[in-house]
Amino acid sequence: MSIPDDEVAQVRAATDIVALVSEHAALRRQGQRWVGLCPFHNEKTASFSVNAQEGFYYCFGCHASGDAITFLREVEHLDFADAVRMLAERAGVVLHETSEGSAEHKRTVELYEAMAKAAQWYHERLLSAPDAGRARDYLRSRGYDGDVVRRFSLGWAPEGWDALCQAIGLSERVLSDAGLGFVNRAGRAQDAFRGRVLFPICDPRGRPVAIGGRILPGGPGESGDSGAAGRPEPKYKNSQETAIYVKRRTLYALNWAKHDIVATGEVIVCEGYTDVIGCFQAGMPRAVATCGTALAEEHFRLLRNFGRRIVLAYDADQAGQTGITRVYEWERRHNVDVRVAALPDGADPGDLARTDPDALRAAVAGAAPLLAFRVDRTLRAGDLSTAEGRARAAESAIAAVAEHPDDLVRDQYVMRVADVARVEPERLRARLAQVRAAGRDGEARPERRAGSPGRRQGSRPGLEALRLAVHRPDLVADRLEEVLFLDPLQRRTFLALASSDSLHEAVSAAEPEVADLLRRLAVEEPLLPEDPHTDPADPVLVLLVREAARRALADLQAEGRLGHTALAELTEETVTVRRNLEDLEDQERRRAAADRLVAWLVTGRAGGSPAERARTQMTEPRS
Ligand SMILES: [Zn+2]
Structure with a gap:
């Protein structure tokens, strides 16, 4: 069942991602990329972009991103292996799936099988076992007939200690790994669920992965009595998390x-x-x-x-x-x-x-936006018959409005509150601004309109440099250094690229946030200067080096203010860094100045006194 990595890579390479995406969204060519309306969100202008060569897609609207396998998984709601199989079939790649798979995979299969077996056994107990009569009565009293019981595969866990363990013959390890049982203090396998109506919890494909159980009314939990174990049994009980069950x-x-x-x-x-x-x-x-x-x-x-x-x-x-x-x-x-x-x-x-x-x-059909619900509830709870009551209600409602991140949305609710509470909208806007300002103290809240691209942009030169590293590694490979990236995400993205042989390798090894950024960069085109006499990477590198060097200089001066560096040394280092920063603006000198600043930054991170570094790194003659 497990598919070897090289065959997954083969399937990926053999898949025409533009043809695949085109089955779900119309694409048109734009430069090196293909663009179209995003199949994952509703939009009027095309923000979905595909890089056919690298096989990635990225949406600037909803930030969906991935490769052909991810795309198929998302649109067809498949798991990874099924998506690979389907693509292999399309592309005519023959898979040699190993039946044994990895040890981990084998254990996962065991858990699925155990859950399926247990859910089936519990379900049959509820349908026909004599001791389930009380459970059937309870369910009927809730209006659940046989159809409901079958549709939701409801079950009954008998009262005994180990009825399930005895009945389905699974190892103690599998029982406990699946959350179905445990080994008690006497060293015997014991059922996790006893005397409960059970609701099997399935994955989207319908495989049981966990169980929720409710005690019967009048049972130990319901009456407040202690359970057999000496503790009160909770009314509802859920499987613990397992390898196949992640609650969130x-x-x-x-x-x-x-x-x-x-x-x-x-x-x-x-x-x-x-x-x-x-x-x-x-x-x-x-x-x-x-x-x-x-x-x-x-x-x-x-x-x-x-x-x-x-x-x-x-x-x-x-x-x-x-x-x-x-x-x-x-x-x-x-x-x-x-x-x-x-x-x-x-x-x-x-x-x-x-x-x-x-x-x-009616409640579902008339469901209100979350903010409308909160505002209306707050206003309704207030006393709107007096001026003071209306002012107080407006004040509380505005506090709720202030939490919404979109200024256009906020303003619509200001009007609504003004209408209901009969307060001047301008007064409410002023109050809203105060509440927002107070909320911003200590925490920067970026203002961004819905639909604007990029969850976080970070430094522009950093992004541009990464874009070059993705599209033209030949130009920047030996000129970029970790210290040049001040933004933590950009820095991690650079490291992911620097430690991989290919973009694909970097994406597959990277943490999700970094992989997202890499795929986005893959569908963007780098800005290259048109002047044939300029090294195409220079403009970006100059911006990047300048930004990093200025930050480091500021840090150095802060060190000086704290008295950690002698004033004379500090002055000397500051002067040389400043001179190199000036040289960055000079067409003839900038390459050498950039190299010296990068060397200074790199050794700075490696330790040693800043002044020593300055002397060894910065005092080469100006070329
Ligand atoms: Zn989208």
Whole structure:
């Protein structure tokens, strides 16, 4: 099942990425690149770019990036191996998959098999075992008939200590690695789930990876009694994380919901398994739930491949508070539209689906943007009958508005608050500016409009130099040094390039943020001077060296102010660095000056007294 690396590389090389992408988005040629409307986000102007030669794509709008394999995975919702297989078939590459695979791979397969076996066994228990009668009664009382039980593969874990361990014959190691059991103090294998209704949690392909269990009403957890182990049993219990189960990347029921999410472009995010099932029963089979963890960025990354409208159907108080500022950020970064369903106070979607499914459907259909939900809730909670009450309500609402990163959005809400609270918009804008300024103290908040390219730009000369290193390594390979990159991301990106033989090697070995930047650089074209007498790399290198040398000089002067360097030495070093900086502006001298400054910077990082460095490195005669 595991595909050798060289065959993956062969598949990548044999794939025409332009042809592949063209099946999903129209591309037209522009210089060395191909551009078109991004298949991963809605846009009117083309920000999706493909480098056919290197086989990378990058979107300047939503920052999606990758190679042919990533592209196919994202558009077809496949895992890595399946995407490689599909591309191999297209390109006529024959794969020799090793059936044994790596040891790690083998263990992963064992875990999937164990989970599948256990989920099936638990499911059959619920359907037919005599001791599951109480569980079946409970589920019927919740309105779950046989169809629901089968559709969601619900299960029943019997009360015994080791019923599962005995029944499915797995090694103690596999049981515990899968989170299905553990070895107790007496040294015997024991089941992790006992006396619970079970909700298997699957990956998007439908393979069970974990289990959520609920104790029956009147059971030890529900009544507050102690469990058999002497501790109260929690009402809900979730599998621990395992090699195949990462909570922040898993959404309960996505495997069942994904078709309707794709069809409608909408996903309903709930808190619990029963909320999800309630939405399905109310005719909205596009609900998922986080598994005992807060909504995380990975969840957004996963969901945006299926649908762009994300409706949070949480308990009202919680929905207003869920990691607000991060949600705004993710909303922008992943180009999704996050909304909040206004459920009646105290109601959850599971209950509402039974008592008033129309109200549940109406709440989802009328879901408001997160900020609108918060502002309206704040205003409604205020006393709008008096001038003082309205001023206080406006003040609280403006505090919520201030957290939104987009100034155009903020201003729309200023108008809304002004209308409702009958306050002059100008007064609110002034107040908003104060709140924003106070929030900025100590933390720089970059102002960026939605849709503007680049999450973070960093230094422009640094980016330009990296672009050259990607496209024309021949020009800059022996002139770039780590110390020239002041921006940490750019520095890591340079190191990734410097330590690899090819761009592909660098991308595959790099951390995600660096790989993203490399792929983006691969679809951009470097700026080269038209003057044939100039070394094409000089203009960029001069900017880069100047920036780094000025920073180092400032550091040096700070050292001097702190008394760490003798004044005479400091003055001497400062003077030589300054002279070299001046020479950078001179056509004839700049190459030599740049080389001397780079040498000074490099040895500076290596240690030694700054003054000594200055004397040895900087005192060559001016050429
Ligand atoms: Zn895009």
